[in-house]
Amino acid sequence: MYFKKLIALIGLLLIISAQSYQAIAQKLPVTGTVRQAGDQSPLPGVTITEKGTSNRAVTNQEGKYTLKDVSPNATLVFTYIGYIQQEVALKSQLVLNVALQESQNNLEEVSIGYAIQKKTQFAGAASTVNAEKDKLAEIPIESVDKMLEGRIAGVQIRETDGQVGQSADISIRGTTSFSAATTPLIVVDGFPTSGSLSDINPYDIATIDVLKDAASTAIYGSRGANGVILITTKKGYTNKAVFNINYNTGASNVYKYYQTFADYQAFAQNEYRKLIAPWQSDYLRAGLPVPTSGFGPTGNALVSPGGKTYESFDQYFSNKLNPATGTVYDVNGAGYYNVYKLDQIEHAPSPQQSVTQTGIRNDVSVSARGGNEKTQYYISGNYDNTGGVMLKNSQQSFSLTANVQTKLNDHLRIEYNFMPRYKSIQLGTNAQLGGALRWLNIPLTYDALGLKTVLSSAEGGYPSPTVQVGDYTKSRDFSRTWLMNDDFSNFVLDSKGNKIRVLTYSQTAGTTSYSDAMDTDDKQSVFLFTGNMALSWDIAPGLTFRTSIGAYANYNNHDTFTGSFKNSAGVATSGYGQDLNNVSMYSNLVNENTLTYKKSIGKHSFTFLAGASGESATTTGLQVGANFFDNDQIRALSTASQITQSQTNNNKTVETLVSFFGRVGYDYEGKYILTALMRGDASSKFGPDNRWGEFPSISGAWRITEEPWMKKYTFIDELKLRASYGVTGNNKILNYAYTTAVNKTAYTFDNTVTTGFSANATTLGNASIGWEQTNAANLGFTLGILKNRINLDFDVYLNKTKQLLLQNPIVDITGHDFEWMNIGKVQNKGLELQLTSNNIVKKNFTWSTNFNFSMTRNKLLDYGGATQQFFSGYQLSVYEMKVGDPLGEFYGYKTTGQLWKTTAEINAGIANGTAYAGTVPGDLKYVDVNGDGKITADDKTALGNVYPNFTFGIGNTFTYKNFDLSLFVQGSEGGKVWNMSNIYGNRYLTWNNVDSFVDEFHGSTPAPTSTTITGTNYLVEDASYYTLRDASLGFRIPKLKIRVYFSGRNLIYLMGPGYHGVNPEYMATISGNLIRGEQRVTTVALLRTYTFGLDMSF
């Protein structure tokens, strides 16, 4: 249906535009102005060509042009990068004004590594993000990687850590490795850098191209094995200087906290009353019938067999609860204090809020660009200060950029890029939402009702005279506070002298997340330097030699100071401050030399490339640990009375890579395109016999629209079939992994600490490890219709990675935990779709859409002959490597949702094999997966995995007169996560019974009483999400050349059903291997941001 309408529409358009030509012999000059279709601002630099001739002109600063000697019946072609090419028949006009529409599919050229290729000739799979179109600069986040979330098909970017100042995780086209890093190569203006996307000032970026298939990335060899992200920075124009100033300011807050009992709404919705409450487990254990109400006939609270007084949840949430005040009345009308309802005590923040903050952002950017025929420049400066939502988390950065291109003479060109950046990052490592719940103590609650804190008598007795009403208790005060336990039946008095039971969870260390965060400083000063220079020499027509030298350096001073109060187990003892200071310097030098030759013979065009490159990366580090600072204010290491030898060390590692490469490109009439390349890499990471890897690739394209027989389908502007196949290699593992280290150890004999040596107990080296190798095939097409108003790119791919590098866990009997191996074979296949469409293009109103969609399926094909292997994660989270299944499938028991209720039932279960010996009442029942009537280890099964079924992003941009609106919606469906924070919730209920502040997170399923929920699907939750990731509303004040905008991030965020965490994208720190999907109580909250900004150009 839709297609028919489309054809009809196209036909109509053709008829309307059908014109007759008038033949006039005389040639005349034509003048006019070229403007931008949107705001009608003049466009300088547009090329106007008389079709079929070499007659051309360029618009000046006012967008004006004059093209001389034009045939009256000529057609003029207007081209400008980033805009849709327009052809206009002159029809004897002498003045021709044109408005160019910005192109969605804007890049006419794509960098393919050591060369630029017209996008039309490109046969690989690539995606492009245009910084200006996608309004990257308006996304209120501190680094480029996070800005790109969901914007590129096939590229998965996840904020696995969640804190401001921490890099996001990027992977392209699925998980191809167990242990080797899957970080793509970043190439800035043609220079490969070892840095990450977060090292680049977002304002400097013009476009970002992502090369995804092996044939496109193979020219970068091993460095490009995980895909290549090409950053093109803004460049100077060949006209007068343009200045730009952008300022924005905003605030972030927490999108979601863990639900607690204090949240009455959620609690009621969860229909908790229908469940077996954990407090009832005492009855279950004793084999007694569970009372239906916690109150006896006289209104007295029932006493459990364990001797504890319980009050039924039913009672709380009956009509006797006054939700407005949080007061519960008993049957005699006397008010209880509902201690679960801290939120409802006026001004009382939840414990979680004690460790979060409003993140404030201020960002200012200035830039200038300009130039002349010979030299173009772009310079910029940026200051950014972004606060995170976790207490103390923030990043400040200061960046300078300069890039200059100049022609020395007709043969020599120089490019010069210089991008220093300074970042100061403070992490709120100890500020933990879950931790705040766990470590809840009275002093953390706001004292609006006159709650008194209780000190031990050694500290002045009870109640405390030192804490003022309305104060948070700081860690110092807190450390002197008695930690009360409900077993001791402690209470505090409210302002009316009523007793309020004190509900605490405490631990011996005597600190809370809040005090931990306040008493700890985790600071990094980072100085980044990216600089490079290249000289190009046009030796002969078509023959160019280019040599470049690039340097990337990352200096990081990471200082973690633990205050004396946190460090001394919460005891008010000065002089116990502790510091760990790590200074590291990473530097990478790259030299590349290439020779390119272009030659056309008739309809045949050839390009040749030969090159060699060498690279050397050195990491040096110096770490000093120190103890016993005189006080917490002076942190110079010289004031510490002990340097901790076990934490003090220096290290140095060097990694080198040598490469040779060659490429041949062939093009017949721009119709048939073929490229073949070969690259050889040698890496110092492998033993002498396994260093060299060879990586060939081939790609081809057929531009069907160039065929004469296609010319009649005029509504199709571009139809291209693309195919490629190539081999890439990955070596991104630790240096020296092929050796087993023998480390220095020590032992004391007599009174002397004696040096010893012993093999590294963690990892066994393996001299035979070598390159991990991916064979990748890509098939796709590009379609452009309706004068390229609608563009579609569709790709399918099949990647097989073999000899995966892995720190394979081995039995401890060997004396080691892991061994390096090349093991197994993994397949990733998927499809990607990218659609851009200019739906409505009117003078005052435009609407454009871009849409991307990707699916990846991942499968283990071989595991070194084994059929199954396991990795254990946190607690009983287990990841399975099973041939035929995705990597890291969660593994464990499925639960039936029912509980073991009585000892008699359990004994019967043990007898018939459906329960194991340690089962206690309240444990969950397991599903008998293999149906043999017994519950055994064979009943463990796959429980899901982290990989989403699909991900997508839809951006819509509207302009109306001077207003513009961009909405970017993004989603991920079907990924799972081990939500280990549930363990804590559960344990709280188990132990603290009714006195828990923490919801057991599972509203609609039973609340089991024991730790047997670990390792079962009880903890596996849906990590899907749909979000209005970015939204921006702008208004242009034409006369002032100022644009003001409001933008927001994560304004709407929908989480998967059954997800009980606070941030589906978060993943706990990965150690050992990359295949992990866990969330714990350390999960960092999702942030929601609002920003106001203004942008000025003159």
Next chain:
Amino acid sequence: MKKIFKYSALVSLMILGSCKKFLDQKPYNNQVIDNYYQSTRDIQTAVTGCYNALLPIINSSQLLFNENRSDNATYPHTDNITSNTDAYYPSILMVDISNDYTSAYWAALYDLITRCNLVISHIDVATDPILKAEFLAQAKFLRAYAYFDLVRMFGDVPLVVAPIASADAAKLARTPAASVFNQIVADLQDSFTQFNTAVAGKYVMQYGQANKWAAEGLLGKVYLYMNQPQNALAPLTDVYNNSGYTLTTNYGDLFVVASETTVANKEILFPIRFTAGGLGLGNNFSTIAGITNVTTFGTNLTYYSNSLQNVFKTTSDVTKDTRYPVTCADYTGASTPSGAVFKRYIPKLVGLVSDGAGGYKADKLLIANDGGLDWPALRFADVALMLAEVEGINGGLDILNRVRTRAKAPLLTAATVNSQFGGNFQLAVLNERRMELAFENDRWYDMRRMGNTYTTSVLVNKFTTDPAYAAYYTQTNALVANVIQGNTIDPYRYLLPIPYDQLLLSSGMVQNPGYQQ
């Protein structure tokens, strides 16, 4: 153009030539195992490396599995309930198969075994016969020490006596405990022989190294656990009469860091030596056994039970017995709502210093997990009491009383053996061992070698009578109800589970029965 190609070919050749050098990168921070075992000196440092592996064995919270499971300790403070169930559950015999401490303990023991195996398999590098004997003797002693712990805690364990490839190790089944014991005996006998050779060569032993007496004393102990007291008699007698080791004058002197190499070394045959000062060689039992009010960093994960206190009260004299104040100490700085249990700690594990009044007090911990006190892995009093047990009341009572004399406890007589222990002298010795060796990781093993019935009766008594369960910690009591079924405890709980992650990786091992598979 030709010129260009010529030059680039030349450049390429130059690059290729220097390539190998450019690509050969060696580690800067450490040596590489392939070229490590080259000289006598290398073997010597490797032996030192073996000793280093002893530290994490003690620090992997052995106390939690030994003393905390015995009647010497009760359930630790409620502070630990929710934050650290892995540390707390063993005390009520509910060890999860994924308990972090069992994994660490298992790994640490096999790390020591591996280091010893590497030394033994490369021993021929040492050409000096005296040094070779010395190194071999130490490595075999340490290997036996590790297996002795493994087999007592886990039951059957895979027996590895040479470096093993990971693929082979994954297929290993658990060797029956009896065979493991035989290997331990063989290793200790060989160790003893080699030590004799070394001593004949006038090798000067340093305090901290194993020696022939340690090997012989441990051998006697192993025979006791093999239930072969007749074999234990000779080695224990030899050590008792001929080793030169003796009891220190004061019991407390054994636990004073400052005089370890001058006083305690007279009694301790084999210390595991910890050193404070941020060297990474400190102990954590000082942290586990301390209490915040007294020792700054105490986490109170282990503390004495009423039962242990009662033993001192009923079978000794708490006003005179010098062992009592350093074993069972209370913090008296403030009264607490809970009364008795909250403030207990064990000074002898934290480390003792003079209190200025002729007695001792617990050292103040300078920093968490960095205690300097040695672990008395084998000491003369232990040997003496084992000998007393083997000899029976006739020869044994005097030996037992030698220990009591040093402790300034009233002497035991045949009459008191009758009245207090029903005339069963072995129970009297066990009782003495409980007091003398409290919190030195012997009590649980002693209970175990007396059999399941004895162990169960002791534990049922502890759980049902100690007020810590009945009165103070009702939540724990509720859990204990799962462990005690009627008046019985399923004996599977007495062995630790094989760490879950290890079972997953192994095709040869099966879990101890009773635990979740």
